[in-house]
Amino acid sequence: MKQIKRMLRIHRIFIAQELKRMMEYKGDFIVGIIGFLMVQCSNLLFLWIIFSQIPDLMGWTVNEIIFIYGFSLIPKGIDHLLFDNLWSIGHFTVRKGDFDKYLTRPINTLFHVMVEKVQIDALGELLMGIALVCVTLPSLSIEWTAMKIILGIAVIPFATLIYTGIKIATSAIAFWTKRSGNIIYMFYMVNDFAKYPATIYNNAVKWIITYVIPFAFTSYYPAKYILTGDNPLYNIGLSVVISIVLMVIGIIIWNKGIGAYESAGS
Amino acid sequence: MIYVENLRKEFKKTIKEPGLLGSFKSLFHPKSEKIVAVDDISFEVPEGEILGFIGPNGAGKSTVIKMLTGILTPTSGKCTINGKNPTVDRKSYVKEIGVVFGQRTQLWWDLPLRETYGVLKEIYEVPEDRYHKRMAFLNEVLDLESFITSPVRTLSLGQRMRADIAASLLHSPKVLFLDEPTIGLDVVVKDNIRNAIDYINKTEKTTVILTTHDLADIETLSKRIVMIDKGQNVFDGTISELKSKYGQIRELHFDTDTANVEQALAYAEHFGISDDVVTTETDGKSVKVRFNSSVVPVSDMLSYTLGKINVNDISVKDADIEEIIRRLYKQGVQDEEKA
Numbered sequence: 001m002k003q004i005k006r007m008l009r010i011h012r013i014f015i016a017q018e019l020k021r022m023m024e025y026k027g028d029f030i031v032g033i034i035g036f037l038m039v040q041c042s043n044l045l046f047l048w049i050i051f052s053q054i055p056d057l058m059g060w061t062v063n064e065i066i067f068i069y070g071f072s073l074i075p076k077g078i079d080h081l082l083f084d085n086l087w088s089i090g091h092f093t094v095r096k097g098d099f100d101k102y103l104t105r106p107i108n109t110l111f112h113v114m115v116e117k118v119q120i121d122a123l124g125e126l127l128m129g130i131a132l133v134c135v136t137l138p139s140l141s142i143e144w145t146a147m148k149i150i151l152g153i154a155v156i157p158f159a160t161l162i163y164t165g166i167k168i169a170t171s172a173i174a175f176w177t178k179r180s181g182n183i184i185y186m187f188y189m190v191n192d193f194a195k196y197p198a199t200i201y202n203n204a205v206k207w208i209i210t211y212v213i214p215f216a217f218t219s220y221y222p223a224k225y226i227l228t229g230d231n232p233l234y235n236i237g238l239s240v241v242i243s244i245v246l247m248v249i250g251i252i253i254w255n256k257g258i259g260a261y262e263s264a265g266s
Numbered sequence: 267m268i269y270v271e272n273l274r275k276e277f278k279k280t281i282k283e284p285g286l287l288g289s290f291k292s293l294f295h296p297k298s299e300k301i302v303a304v305d306d307i308s309f310e311v312p313e314g315e316i317l318g319f320i321g322p323n324g325a326g327k328s329t330v331i332k333m334l335t336g337i338l339t340p341t342s343g344k345c346t347i348n349g350k351n352p353t354v355d356r357k358s359y360v361k362e363i364g365v366v367f368g369q370r371t372q373l374w375w376d377l378p379l380r381e382t383y384g385v386l387k388e389i390y391e392v393p394e395d396r397y398h399k400r401m402a403f404l405n406e407v408l409d410l411e412s413f414i415t416s417p418v419r420t421l422s423l424g425q426r427m428r429a430d431i432a433a434s435l436l437h438s439p440k441v442l443f444l445d446e447p448t449i450g451l452d453v454v455v456k457d458n459i460r461n462a463i464d465y466i467n468k469t470e471k472t473t474v475i476l477t478t479h480d481l482a483d484i485e486t487l488s489k490r491i492v493m494i495d496k497g498q499n500v501f502d503g504t505i506s507e508l509k510s511k512y513g514q515i516r517e518l519h520f521d522t523d524t525a526n527v528e529q530a531l532a533y534a535e536h537f538g539i540s541d542d543v544v545t546t547e548t549d550g551k552s553v554k555v556r557f558n559s560s561v562v563p564v565s566d567m568l569s570y571t572l573g574k575i576n577v578n579d580i581s582v583k584d585a586d587i588e589e590i591i592r593r594l595y596k597q598g599v600q601d602e603e604k605a
Contacts, residue, residue, distance in 0.1 A: 006391075013388050021376045024417065101372050103337045105389055106361045259339045259353075262277060263332055 010107065011115045018118045032120075040124045047132075060197050063136045064227055070132025071226075072195045072219030075159035077126030083164050084119035089171040090180040097264025110168065110254050143229060151236045152226045158243040159218040163191070165246030166213065168254055175257030191215040197224075214242050267473050268311040268334070268441065272343035275304040275329050303329045305497040306343070313440075314471040316463070318484035318491040322595040326497040327477045331445050334475070335365050347441060361390060364434030368446035371430055373418040379429050380414050383436060390437035397436075404432040407462045424455035431459065435466065441473045442466070448480050460486050481588045493594070500594070512590045514560040518567060520580040521551045530575055531555075537562050537570075556589070 022029050051066055060068075093099050093113075102109040142148075170187050174180040190208070194215035198206045209216040217239040225235035279301050282292040304326040311317045321327050332338040334345055336352030336359055345352060350359040373382045387397045405411055408428040413421055421429060427447060434442065444463070448456045464487055466472050478484060484491055484505070491508065493501040501508060524530055533544045533555070544557040557567060564582055571577065 010388060013385055017374065017377065017381065017385055020381065021374070024376050098370070100332070100337050100367065100370070103356065104335055104360050104363075104365045104372075106357045107389060108357070261338070263337055265328070 007111060014115050015118050036121060036124060058199050063139050065196060066132055067136040067140060068197055068220055068223040069195050070129045071223040073125045073129025075156055075218045076163060076191060077122050077129055078160045079163035080119055080122035080125060083114045085113055085117040086167045086171045087184060089113060090174045090184045094174040095178045099261060100263055109258060142227060148226060151232060155222045155236050155239050158240045159222060161243040161247050162218045165243060165250040168250030172254040172257040175260045187213055194219045217242050267313040269346045271308050273304055273307045273333060273340055273345060274342045275333060275338060276341045277301045277303055303497055307494060307499050309492050309502055311473060313473055315490060316467055316474040316476060316488040318488035319475055319477045320491055321494040325495045327494060328445060331443055331477060335363060335443055336360060361437060362440045364439035364442045366430050366434045366444050366447055368449040371426060372433055373429055375418050378415050378417055382433060386433055386436050392437055400436060404435060407465055408432050424451050427451060444476045446478055448478060448483055463487060481591060508590060514558050515589055516557060516559045516564060517583040518555040520553055521578040522553060522575055524575040527553050
């Protein structure tokens with residue numbers, strides 16, 4: 001308990017530090033916000049163009065597809081917002097020997113890396129996801145039960161950790177290969193498939209996003225449960241199990257990787 | 267306090283043929299070889315000592331420091347510091363040590379310096395009242411006041427190094443590791459930093475391990491040195507021991523009006539020795555002759571020189587530590603021992 005309190009406190013301090021850092025350069029900060037709003041507007045326009053062209057698909061109505069799409073952006077956005085710094089491990093932190101810093105501090109290295117930065121850009125995805133879900137909900141005639149509401153919300157942190165777990169495992173490969181940015185990218189980009197109902201793909205793709213790189217459990221399956229109320233044990237339960245398994249695998253690879261870390265000459 | 271036993275670190279290195287083609291080949295048929303960066307190093311450091319840890323570039327100094335600070339996992343052997351194993355008890359261990367890598371910084375680059383200390387206070391769980399006392403103390407020793415509100419990126423190298431040393435001392439560590447803390451600094455700042463290290467060592471009994479290429483750091487701060495080369499321990503003892511063991515090198519200084527002293531004296535020919543054993547440098551009238559007194563006794567050297575040319579103001583000096591170490595680095599210790 002004390003440990004968790006301390007971690008939350010450190011997380012808060014790092015976030016405050018990041019916000020101060022962004023505001024240190026005022027011009028960049030303001031232009032960043034303007035750019036951010038422009039990107040979000042163009043994304044919205046782009047989505048509107050896509051979804052206004054899509055007919056009903058494999059038994060899914062347009063609104064249901066938008067709901068799944070929106071739902072998929074929520075865990076992705078949360079992971080992107082809070083734990084984006086893992087990318088830097090794959091790109092340069094290990095290669096340049098900058099990982100030394102984390103090892104000389106009395107905090108868990110993985111935790112330290114994960115919470116050191118915040119990626120404000122990710123708020124776009126997150127807000128867009130929430131907005132799409134909220135806009136489509138009234139027209140979906142969902143039968144609401146208490147369990148649905150609870151499970152629908154409770155699954156979000158687990159879905160987030162599916163992203164995080166995959167990022168931890170793939171970034172930690174850099175401890176051996178010195179660089180794993182492209183590996184993270186390859187795995188991470190599979191999530192694009194998970195924005196749409198898994199049933200619209202052929203079996204190979206469906207199988208991959210369900211069992212190999214299980215991004216479908218961050219969006220399609222939980223969203224399907226909310227929409228239809230089908231099989232919560234599979235749609236929600238498996239999301240939880242998969243996220244825990246991926247996190248455990250990620251942490252094991254990470255901890256092994258620290259033993260293999262070679263630093264860099266200085 | 268610090269026990270290092272048979273420490274060894276191997277790295278695997280992929281061998282590539284040169285050029286783009288070589289890179290392609292290595293992508294499909296990787297060849298690798300084992301590099302031994304640190305080979306069977308042992309030493310001890312008692313509490314409160316300042317140990318100078320020296321060796322030429324690439325000798326394995328940083329690798330040893332990185333194993334001692336828990337950054338690298340040793341291939342074999344072990345180190346115990348305060349009864350802890352750096353890689354096994356990492357989190358509790360690093361609370362008791364301070365680390366400064368002169369070539370890197372742990373300060374928050376974009377923010378005023380003060381912010382770094384605020385965060386480190388939380389990371390190391392320094393209580394509020396102790397933090398204020400500590401900051402006052404560090405400010406007094408390292409004189410941070412004038413730049414503590416400036417963003418770190420605007421600090422000069424000397425200021426940054428002082429700030430980094432203060433950051434490593436904030437949590438009152440028992441052991442301080444300094445990897446080249448005076449690199450690239452001017453004489454005055456070097457002096458300040460040496461004084462600060464000395465003061466903290468004396469007042470707080472902090473054990474210090476210091477690597478440096480500036481031997482003045484070692485001479486002013488540490489009584490004992492450990493020297494390594496090619497990953498192996500080549501000398502462990504006090505500076506005076508180093509001088510008596512390898513210090514047969516003497517310097518003869520004199521002034522003369524004779525032109526072309528080198529030819530006039532021709533030491534190497536006269537004593538029948540190689541040019542390595544005796545070297546002559548002239549600068550106008552003043553001449554400096556460096557020679558190995560175990561090969562040519564000082565008395566022979568003096569009487570021959572005085573008999574051969576007209577000399578004013580002659581003196582014989584012990585070689586300074588820098589000279590000894592220059593020879594050791596250049597020739598390797600084995601050669602030196604044979605001589």
